[in-house]
Amino acid sequence: MLDKTFDPKTAEPRLYQAWEASGGFAPTDDPNAEPFSIVIPPPNVTGSLHIGHALNNTLQDVLIRFERMRGKAALWLPGTDHAGIATQMVVERQLAQAGNQSRRDMGRDDFVAKVWEWKAQSGGTIVNQLRRLGASCDWSRERFTLDEGLSAAVRKVFVQLHKEKLIYRDKRLVNWDPHFQTAISDLEVEAREVDGHYWHFAYPLEDGSGEIVVATTRPETMLGDTAVAVHPDDERYKAVVGKAVRLPIVNRPIPIIADEYPDPEKGSGAVKITPAHDFNDFAVGKRHSLPMINIFDDFARINDNAPPEYRGLDRFEARKKVIAAFEELGLLREIEKTRHTVPHGDRSGVVVEPYLTDQWYVAADVLAKPAIKAVEEGDTVFVPKNWEKTYFEWMRNIQPWCVSRQLWWGHRIPAWYGPSLDPEAKDKHTAKVFVAETAEEALDEARRFYGPDVAVEVDDNFPGWEKVNGVFSKVRLKQDEDVLDTWFSSGLWPFSTMGWPEKTSDLARFYPTHTLITGFDIIFFWVARMMMQGLHFTGEVPFKRVFINALVRDASGAKMSKSKGNVLDPLELVDEFGADALRFTLTAMSGQARDIKLSRQRIEGYRNFGTKLWNASRFCQVNGCARAEGFDPAAVKAPLNRWIVGETQRTAAAVTAALDGCGFDETANGLYRFIWNQFCDWYVELAKPLLTGADEAAKAETQATAAWVLDVILKLLHPVMPFITEELWQQTADLGAARAERQLMTARWPDLPASLVDAAADAEIGLIIDTITEGRSVRQGLNVPLSAQPPLLVIEARPEQRAVLGASAALVARLLRVSGVEFVEAAPAGSIPFVVDGATLALPVAEFIDIAAERARLTKEVASLAGEIEKTAKKLGNADFIARAPEEVVEENRERLADAQAAKAKLEAALARLQTV
Structure with a gap:
């Protein structure tokens, strides 16, 4: 007999261990089984499970369990990302706390060894947390973006793209984090609103005929100005275009140019142009062939391109000094307070600088063309479809992709530098580059380049050459110190994890993958790059469908953040309510194109749903329900049993269709209605007279029908609530004599004929x-x-x-x-x-x-609700309120309006009934 209650704390670890030990997470080796594969969006190896992970991985698990039960060779391939900057930061912080030691004190090799040591001890945290959620990944195939197989794939891709001239070195602007001294991606930049100022500076015309006033929020960058720009249609400045101003402090003449970038309606209509320190200015500088003067070093201190009195100053100290100098020169015209957006490093927290530096770039515009075409032609589809527009906008306006990072943890760029044979070459000690998959291959290329009489070796510490009698005798190569952007290696994830470039059986069977489930925020950073690289290196799209999951917010609709104190920890929720309750909540609320408002009350409600099913199962046991040998649901006679059999068929068909189309919320909500309302409430209640009556044939039929329906329910619900359904499957074996499947996880998905629906019984x-x-x-x-x-x-x-x-x-x-x-x-x-x-x-x-009193009560309540509706509707009709109020406040008012309107309609219906009395 079932216990009175289901205890997730003891059942979940026991059941998961049994699943994993059984080998059921691996795809079937049946050669006739249709392949279905998903690759996990690899979480950072530094990470721990947050609520976004819980949603994303729950939906993946729902899909993979569904397809596994349908008899497909279902592979969910797991793994983690080395997360370059995040992991390096964790270990550097540990070193600092342990003894005020830095990575530079240790040296590269020792530091990287230390990171690997940390990874071995702590890197599996999130993987074990995914197990607690019930994730049925094939852990035997677990990969890591820095494991040897994936590293070899990364090197091959880099070398091939370089040979195809799709990877190259260039000097361009990047997002520079002065704390970590590295370029970072746009995804690692956090835009923060801060209080600041516009400083209005006067730049005197060189001919003494007047001045031009420009405004800036970053006065220190004026040290690198190389032009002042005005709009070509701005009548105020037509006479001075082509002239020059004398740049104050620096005392350098810079031209006045006409460009469409300045807005004549904004400020003075004239803007200072600093191509080395502003992305818009960089574009202007390119159009007009302006000099690009970098005034910062890697730490955002003023370098030697500025006047001597500024050199070595921190950028913000330099700012104060520049403002003071303009004031002293009588050229500070105005200080205007403003609130503006300033980019910060999301991990370092420091202000990010646009920074001109030499980096490695991928010609993303070339790779993007086939990736755009694949979505246009439907080879890959987005669900919801509206995300295709976002994908197209990004891809059709794509810029060169900076793939180098000034870090030590990651895939080191497979490029080695040697000296140029041209004595006049710039950077002559490292002017020649050899790109190869290994150091041995690079040495072979170098030997061919320098000739048989020159000894060649790799020496990162002493690159350059030795000469004897003016002739090269030995050349030392130095490997590029940078590593690749994490997105470069994760962009290969769908095929590198399956053994590419080797022609493995997994690659042949499971690539392309079927469905990718991910968040909207990485459509460009990850999805697009997988599309580009997958098509380029395999000739096929990496996945046939991309499902974009919602964002999880708090109960009021606000974005979760530690600073707000509204973060819900999924592991705490699992401890409190069980994994099934959290999974069902996330699945039921994951409607396409709408965010999830998560609250403990919601999760508690769905835990009660599990309890309802548990109690119904106990009822079946107590009442002797047992699945009879050879039971045929089409042969039942009692109208009640014909009705529940038909409803079971309808539900199975609807759930199957919903899961086929990634309708996760439709799946959960359909199951909820059927299990709670139709089975647990109506069928159980209406069946009691049959189960306790004198008609033995009707009783036996009802017992068998109830057991059969419960079996189908457990199968349909299993992908969403795997633990409680597996426990009921195991513990109620007496309800289903002759069950062929030992584990519910690998039981056959219900495929019920439409003929089971009986219109007369309905x-x-x-x-x-x-x-x-x-x-x-x-x-x-x-x-x-x-x-x-x-x-x-x-x-x-x-x-x-x-x-x-x-x-x-x-x-x-x-x-x-x-x-x-x-x-x-x-x-x-x-x-x-x-x-x-x-x-x-x-x-x-x-x-x-008292009919009169009831009329009065209902009339009063209707009037009260009418007032609330009018007030809320007026607020929502106010454009200023919509524009200024936080998103969650607006949404809360919309929900309040809808609830009030529904309540009013219900009360009006009751009042209308009384009017007939």
Whole structure:
């Protein structure tokens, strides 16, 4: 017999261990099974499970369990990302805390060894947390973006792209983090609103004929100005275009140029151009061939390109000094307060600088063309489809992709530098580059380049050459110190994890993958790059479908953040409510194109759903329900059993269709309605007379039907709530004699014929259910006491309806709390009529309620709600409120309006009924 309650704390680890030990997470080796594969968006090896991971991985697990049960060779391939900057930061912080030691004190090799040591000890945290969530990944295939196989794939891709001239070195602007002294991606830049100033500086014209005023929020960058730009149609400046101003402090003449970038309506209409320190200015500088003067070093201190008195100053100290100098020169015209957006490193927290530096770039515009075409032609589809627009906008305006990072942890760039044979070459010690997959291959290339008489070796510490009698005798190569952007290696994830470039059986069987489930924020950073690289190196799209999951917010709709104190820890929620309750909540609320408002109350409610199913299973056990050998659901005779069999078929078909289309919320909500309402409430209640009656044949049929339905329920619900369903499957084996499947996880998915639906049974049981439901609604709406037992009056009904209501009179009386069912020609005064499927019924309630008082109460409540509706609607109709109020406040008001309108409609219906009395 089942315990009274399900205990997730003891059951979940036991069940998961049994699943994993059984080998059931691996795809079937049946060669005839259709492949279905998903690769996990690899979480950072530094990470721990957050609520976004919980949502994303729950949906993946729902899909993979569904397809596994459908008999497909279902592979969910797991792994983690080395997360260059995040991991390096963790270990550097540990070193600092342990003894004020830096990575530079240790040296590269020792530091990288230390990171690997940390990874071995702590890097598996999130993987084990995914197990707690119930993730049924094939852990035997787990990969890491820095493992040897993936590293070899990364080197091959880099070398091939370089040979194809799709990877190259260039001097361009990057997002520079002065704390970590590295370029970072746009995704690692956090835009923060801060209080600041516009400083209005006057630049005197070189010919002494006047001045031009420019405004800036970054005064220190003026040390690198190389032009002043005005709009070509701005009449105020047409006479000075082509002239020059004398750049104050630096005392350098810079031209006045005409460009469409300045806005004549903004400020003075003139802007200072600093191509080395502003992305817009860089574009202007390119158009006009302006010098690009970098005034910062790697730490954002002023370098030697500025006047001597500024060199070595921190950028913000230099700012103060520049402002003071302009004031002293009499050229500070105005200081204007402003609130503006300033980019910060999301991990370092420091202000990011646009910084001109030599980096490695991928010609993303070339790779993007096939990736755009693949989505245009439907080879890969986005769900919801509207995200295709976002994808196209990014891809059609793509810029060169900076793939080098000034870090030590990561895939070191496979490029070695040697000296140029040209003595006049710039950077002559490292002017020649050899790009190869290994150092040995680079040395071979270098030997061919320098000739047989020159010894070549790799020496990172002493690159350059030795000469004997003016002739090269030895050349030392130095490997590029940078590593690759993490997105470069994760962009290869769908095929590198399956063994590419080797022609493995996994690659042949499971690539392209079927579905990618991920967040909208990395469509460009990850999805697009997988598309570009997958197509370029395999000739096929990496996945056929991309499902973009929602964002999880708090109960009021606010974005979760530690600073707000509104973060919900999924592991704490699993401890409190069990993994199934959290999984069901996330699945049920994951409707396409809408965010999830998560609260403990929601999760608690879905835990109660699990309890409801548990109790219904215990009811079946207590009442001797057992699946009979050779049970045929199509052969049941009792209308109630025919009805539940038909509803089971409808639900199975609807859930299958929903999961096929990534309708996760439709799946969960459909299961909820069927299990809670139709099975646990109506079927169990309506079956009690059959289970306790004298008709042994009807009793046996109902016992077998209930056991069969419960089996189907457990199968349909398993992908969403795997733990409680597996436990019920194991613990209620007596309900299903001759079960072929030992584990529910690998049981066969229900495929039920539409012929199981019985229209006559639907009409009969539907009439009973609707009569009880509408009758309860009348009683509740008019505050009829529970103790009151008026008769249910049948006034007008079709003959078959009269037969049903007559035959089920005792059942209706018990569930509706009426004295009985009476067939009358007309209802007496004080009766409340209602209509069910064309039949007119009534409840005579005048003797149980004060009708006048009820009218007054309902009228008052309707008026109160009308006032609330008017007030809220007015607020939502105010454009200023919509523009200024936080998103969660606006959404809260919309929900309040909808709730009030629904409540008002319900009360008005009850009031309308009273008008007939």
